[in-house]
Amino acid sequence: MSDINTADISAETVASALDALRAQVPLVQSLTNIVSANFLTNVLLAAGASNAHIDNVHESAGFAAIAGGVLVNLGTPDDATAAAFRVAAEAAQAAGTPWVLDPVGVGGLPWRSEIAVDLLQFRPTAIRGNASEIIALAGLGGDTRGVDSASDSVDAVPAALALLKYADAVSASGPVDYVVGRDRDGGVVGVKISGGSALLPRVTSTGCSLGGLVAAYLAVAQTPLEGLVAAHTHVAVASEIAEANSTGPGSFAVAYLDALYAVDADTIRARARVESFELPTGVQN
Numbered sequence: 001m002s003d004i005n006t007a008d009i010s011a012e013t014v015a016s017a018l019d020a021l022r023a024q025v026p027l028v029q030s031l032t033n034i035v036s037a038n039f040l041t042n043v044l045l046a047a048g049a050s051n052a053h054i055d056n057v058h059e060s061a062g063f064a065a066i067a068g069g070v071l072v073n074l075g076t077p078d079d080a081t082a083a084a085f086r087v088a089a090e091a092a093q094a095a096g097t098p099w100v101l102d103p104v105g106v107g108g109l110p111w112r113s114e115i116a117v118d119l120l121q122f123r124p125t126a127i128r129g130n131a132s133e134i135i136a137l138a139g140l141g142g143d144t145r146g147v148d149s150a151s152d153s154v155d156a157v158p159a160a161l162a163l164l165k166y167a168d169a170v171s172a173s174g175p176v177d178y179v180v181g182r183d184r185d186g187g188v189v190g191v192k193i194s195g196g197s198a199l200l201p202r203v204t205s206t207g208c209s210l211g212g213l214v215a216a217y218l219a220v221a222q223t224p225l226e227g228l229v230a231a232h233t234h235v236a237v238a239s240e241i242a243e244a245n246s247t248g249p250g251s252f253a254v255a256y257l258d259a260l261y262a263v264d265a266d267t268i269r270a271r272a273r274v275e276s277f278e279l280p281t282g283v284q285n
Contacts, residue, residue, distance in 0.1 A: 008183060008184070009183070009189075009191050009225065009226060009229055009274060009276075010274055011233075011268055011269050011272035011274055012269065013226055013229070013230070013274075014226075014229060014230045014233045014234070014268050014272055014274060015265035015266075015268040015269050015272075016265070017217055017220060017221045017222075017226060017227065017230035018048075018230065018234060018263070018264070018265055018268055019265050020220040020221070021047065021048045021049060021216060021217060021220050021230075022048040024068075024219070024220050025048060025049060025050060026049050026050070026068030026069060026216050026219035026220055027049070027050050027051070027052060027067055027068045028044055028049055028050065028051050028052070028067060028068060028069050028070070028071060028212055028215045028216050028219075029051075029052050029054050029060075029063050029064055029067035029069070029070045029071070029088070029215075030051055030052070030053050030054075030055070030070075030071045030073070030212050030215070031053075031054070031055040031060065031070070031071060031072050031073065031081065031084055031085055031088055032053070032055070032071060032073035032075065032102075032208055032211070032212065033073055033074075033075025033076035033104065033208060034075075034076050035075060035076065035204055035205060035208070036073065036075060036204070036205035036208035036209060037053050039203075039204070039205040039206075039208075039209055039253075040071075040205060040208055040209040040211075040212045041053065042257055043209035043212065043213060043257065043260060044209070044212050044213065044216055046257045046258070046260040046261040047213055047216065047234060047260045047261070048216075048261075049068075049212075049213070049216035049219075051212060052067070055081055055084050055088075056080070056084055057080060057083045057084045057087060060084040060085075060087050060088035060091070061087040061088060061090070061091035062091070063088075064087075064088040064089075064091040064092040064095065064097055064099070065091050065092070065094070065095040065097065066095075066097075067092075067097055068097075068098075068215075068216070068219030068220075069097065069098045069099065069100070069125075069214075069215030069216055069217075069218045069219040070088055070089075070092045070097055070098070070099035070100070070215060071099070071100045071102065071211050071212045071214070071215040072085050072088060072089055072099060072100065072101050072102065072119065072124075073102040073104055073208050073211055074102065074103055074104045074105065074106065074112050074115060074116060075102075075104040075105070075208060077111075077112055077115060082115050085115065085119060086118065086119065086122075089101075089119050089122040089124070090122050092122070093122045093123055098125035098126070098215065098218035098219060098224065098227070099122075099124055099125055099215065099218075100124060100125065100126045100127070100128055100211050100212075100214045100215045100218065101116065101119055101120075101124035101126075101127045101128075101167070102127075102128050102129060102207075102208065102211035103116040103127065103129050103133045103134075103136075103137045104129070104133065104207075104208070105133070106129070106133050106136050106137050107132060107133060107135070107136020107137070108136070113136070113137075116137055117137075120166040120167075123166055123167065124166065124167045125167065125168050125169070125218050125224045126167055126168065126169045126170065126171070126181075126214055126218060126224050126227070126228050127160075127163055127166075127167045127169075127170045127171070128170075128171045128173070128210065128211050128214050128228070129171075129172065129173070130153075130172065130173050130174065130207065131152055131153045131154075131155055131156035131172045131173070131174055132156075134156040134159045134160050134163065134170065134171075134172045135155070135156050135159040137159070137163060138158075138159035138160070138162040138163050139162075152174060153172040153173060153174025153175070153176055153177060153178050154174075154176070154178055156172035156178065157172070157178050157180065157190065157279070157280065158280055159172075160172055160178065160179075160180045161180050161188070161279065161280070164180065164181065164182075164188065167224075168181055168182060168223075168224035168225070169181030169182070169223075169224040169225045169227070169228045170228075171214075171228050171232060173207060173210070173232070175196070175198075176192050176193070176194050177192065177193040177196075177232045177236070178190065178191075178192050178277070179191045179192070179193070179225065179228050179229050179232065180225075180279070181223070181224055181225030181228065182223065182224075182225060183223065183225060184222065184223055188279065189225070189276065189279070190276060190277045190278070190279050191225070191229050191274060191275070191276060191277070192274075192275060192276075192277045193229065193232045193233050193236050193272075193273065193274055194236070194273040194275075195236035195237065195239075195240050195271070195272075195273050196235065196236040196239050196240065197239035197240055197242065197243040197252070198243075199239070199242070199243055199246070199248075199249055199252040200235075200239050202249040202252070203249050203252060203253045203256070206235075206239075206256070210231060210232070210235050213231040213234065213235065214227065214228055214231040214232075216231070217230045217231045217234075229274060233268065233272050233274055234260065234263060234268070235260075236272070236273070237259075237263055237267060237268060237271045237272055238256060238259035238260045238262075238263050239256060239259070240271065241255075241259040241262070241263070241267075241271075242255035242256040242258070242259040243255075245258075245259070
């Protein structure tokens with residue numbers, strides 16, 4: 001292992017980002033799958049942002065230029081939405097709008113994998129996926145089982161680092177979330193977020209809605225790395241609270257929205273588990 005690349009990111013950093021989110025109420029443009037659109041919108045509203053589901057090829061570019069952040073989620077693509085993905089990503093890059101690539105199912109299905117690789121040319125601000133998706137997108141193999149991950153999130157760290165040639169920050173979700181990106185000084189650092197709930201994968205669209213929340217935080221955070229960490233932390237803390245107030249997936253879904261709304265900066269300071277981790281040998285700052 002290399003010398004520790006320390007990230008000056010803490011619960012206080014996340015608390016500040018949450019305050020900024022609530023003060024600015026960023027508008028997210030979501031190009032997401034048909035399964036997640038409603039739940040994603042409710043998650044963003046509960047957390048303190050807003051959402052516009054603009055995913056047609058005629059309006060996607062224009063809206064990407066004025067949105068606070070853009071989510072491109074590959075969950076249920078067709079020819080029309082694939083075209084909209086491309087023009088939205090290109091317009092976001094041109095306008096300086098932060099955008100998120102969520103490579104759902106990449107590695108397991110060739111056509112969507114080609115779409116994801118094509119979108120990398122427009123330099124997503126952040127890439128968010130499960131471990132298998134991140135490994136597959138980086139071209140390092142991986143066993144992608146539908147939209148579920150068959151790999152542990154820590155195993156995706158080398159792939160996430162490789163994807164920094166295309167993006168400013170990359171995360172791999174799992175029981176512990178691993179995030180890599182550049183800090184305010186430009187050095188490559190790693191941050192892990194512990195906590196969360198085992199009920200998250202029992203409710204559809206919790207991962208897709210995290211992508212939308214990332215787009216919202218990117219609109220207000222100091223750096224893409226901080227925005228990505230803030231979104232993961234908000235979800236981890238809220239889901240822990242929701243699990244304590246639920247009896248199963250159905251009640252958890254409702255409690256999760258309530259918790260996203262109720263979490264404030266003081267809750268983050270008290271409950272967030274955010275820490276640096278060592279990067280593999282050979283990582284260049």
